[in-house]
Amino acid sequence: MHAAETRLSREAITRLIGAAVLAPSPHNSQPWIFRVRGRCIGVIADRTRALPANDPDDRELTLSCGCALFNLRVAAAHAQLGTQVHGPSGACDPDCLARLEILPDAAPDAALAALHDAMAERRTYRKTFAARPVAPAALDALVAAATSEQAWLHVLQGDSQRRMAAELIAEGDDAQWADPAWRRELAAWMHPRRRGDGLVLPDLAVPLAQAVVRTFDIGHGVAARDVQLADASPVLAVLGTRGDDLASRVDAGQALQRTLLTACRHGLQASFLNQPIEVAPLRMRLLQAIGQTGYPQMLLRLGHAENHLSATPRRPLDDVIEFVPEGSPDGGC
Structure with missing residues (x-):
C-alpha cells in the first residue's frame, strides 16, 4: 500500500467491518461498535447490549469484541493490508477495547489471509456432531x-x-x-429473524417460547x-x-x-x-x-457437522460504525 493510499475509502472500511461482525457473541447480542478515525478502527464495547445476568462482569462481551477484532485482522490481511493492534489504553473511554491500525508499509499476514473464507463458513453448531473422530x-x-x-x-x-x-x-x-433474572434475560433475547440479532425463532413461536422460559x-x-x-x-x-x-x-x-x-x-x-x-x-x-x-x-x-446451517442474522452495518473526523479528540480510541 503506497503512502498516497493510506486513507482507506469508506467502502473499504465497511467491507472490513462487514467481516468483523461475523464474530460470535452470547445470545447473538453483537455487543460492538467500530469507531473509524483515519486509518484506525477502534473496537468499542457496546454495553447497552450487555447481559448482566448471564455475564455480570462483561467477560464474554469482551471476548466477543476480541473475536470481532481478530476478524478485522483477517479481513485486512485478505485485502493485502498490513496492520498493528493497540490494546486497551486505559485512556478516557473505558469502552475502547482495542484499535486496529492500518500500516501502509507493512506486509499483510498470509496466515491470517488464509482464514478469510472461514469467517463466512463458521457456524455455532448446537446439534449432535457426526460420529467421526477429529484428526x-x-x-x-x-x-x-x-x-x-x-x-x-x-x-x-x-x-x-x-x-x-x-x-x-x-x-x-x-x-x-x-435464577428468574437469568431466565428473563434469556427470554428477552429471543427474537424473530427480522430483528437482526438475538436467538432466532419463528415469528409465531417467539411469544410462547418467551413465556415458557420466563415462567418455568x-x-x-x-x-x-x-x-x-x-x-x-x-x-x-x-x-x-x-x-x-x-x-x-x-x-x-x-x-x-x-x-x-x-x-x-x-x-x-x-x-x-x-x-x-x-x-x-x-x-x-x-x-x-x-x-x-x-x-x-x-x-x-x-x-464434524452433519447438516449445513443458515447464518444467524446481523445488525445493519450503519448501526455499528461511527466515522469520526481525524482531528477530533480520540478519547483513547
Missing part, C-alpha cells in the same frame, strides 16, 4: 492457533476429565435456570440434553489465558476466533458449553479438573 493434525492446529494469540487450549483427555466437565455443565445449567425452571431437562451433547462430542476443549484482566480477555477473544476459523478450515464446527465458566463457583473447579493453570475462558465442543 490429530487438526487438534495440533487448534492448539497452535490458540497459542499464537497468547492463550492456551486444553483438549480434554480420558473419561474422567470429560465426565467431570459434563457434571459441571449440568450444575451450571441447574444454577442458571433456577427447566434446568434439569436442559442439563440432560447438554450432557448428551458433551458426551457425544468428538472433542471437548477449554480455552484459557494466563491472566484475567481486560487485555487477557481481548486476547482470549482473538484466540477463540482464530481457533474457530482454524477448525473450520479443517472441516470442523464448534459450539459452546460455557456454563461452568459463567457460573463463578464452578470456574476454578473446571480448571482443577483439567490440571491447568490460569483462567478458563471458554468450554468448546468440536466435531
Whole structure:
C-alpha cells in the first residue's frame, strides 16, 4: 500500500467491518461498535447490549469484541493490508477495547489471509456432531492457533476429565435456570429473524417460547440434553489465558476466533458449553479438573457437522460504525 493510499475509502472500511461482525457473541447480542478515525478502527464495547445476568462482569462481551477484532485482522490481511493492534489504553473511554491500525508499509499476514473464507463458513453448531473422530493434525492446529494469540487450549483427555466437565455443565445449567433474572434475560433475547440479532425463532413461536422460559425452571431437562451433547462430542476443549484482566480477555477473544476459523478450515464446527465458566463457583473447579493453570475462558465442543446451517442474522452495518473526523479528540480510541 503506497503512502498516497493510506486513507482507506469508506467502502473499504465497511467491507472490513462487514467481516468483523461475523464474530460470535452470547445470545447473538453483537455487543460492538467500530469507531473509524483515519486509518484506525477502534473496537468499542457496546454495553447497552450487555447481559448482566448471564455475564455480570462483561467477560464474554469482551471476548466477543476480541473475536470481532481478530476478524478485522483477517479481513485486512485478505485485502493485502498490513496492520498493528493497540490494546486497551486505559485512556478516557473505558469502552475502547482495542484499535486496529492500518500500516501502509507493512506486509499483510498470509496466515491470517488464509482464514478469510472461514469467517463466512463458521457456524455455532448446537446439534449432535457426526460420529467421526477429529484428526490429530487438526487438534495440533487448534492448539497452535490458540497459542499464537497468547492463550492456551486444553483438549480434554480420558473419561474422567470429560465426565467431570459434563457434571459441571449440568450444575451450571441447574444454577442458571433456577435464577428468574437469568431466565428473563434469556427470554428477552429471543427474537424473530427480522430483528437482526438475538436467538432466532419463528415469528409465531417467539411469544410462547418467551413465556415458557420466563415462567418455568427447566434446568434439569436442559442439563440432560447438554450432557448428551458433551458426551457425544468428538472433542471437548477449554480455552484459557494466563491472566484475567481486560487485555487477557481481548486476547482470549482473538484466540477463540482464530481457533474457530482454524477448525473450520479443517472441516470442523464448534459450539459452546460455557456454563461452568459463567457460573463463578464452578470456574476454578473446571480448571482443577483439567490440571491447568490460569483462567478458563471458554468450554468448546468440536466435531464434524452433519447438516449445513443458515447464518444467524446481523445488525445493519450503519448501526455499528461511527466515522469520526481525524482531528477530533480520540478519547483513547
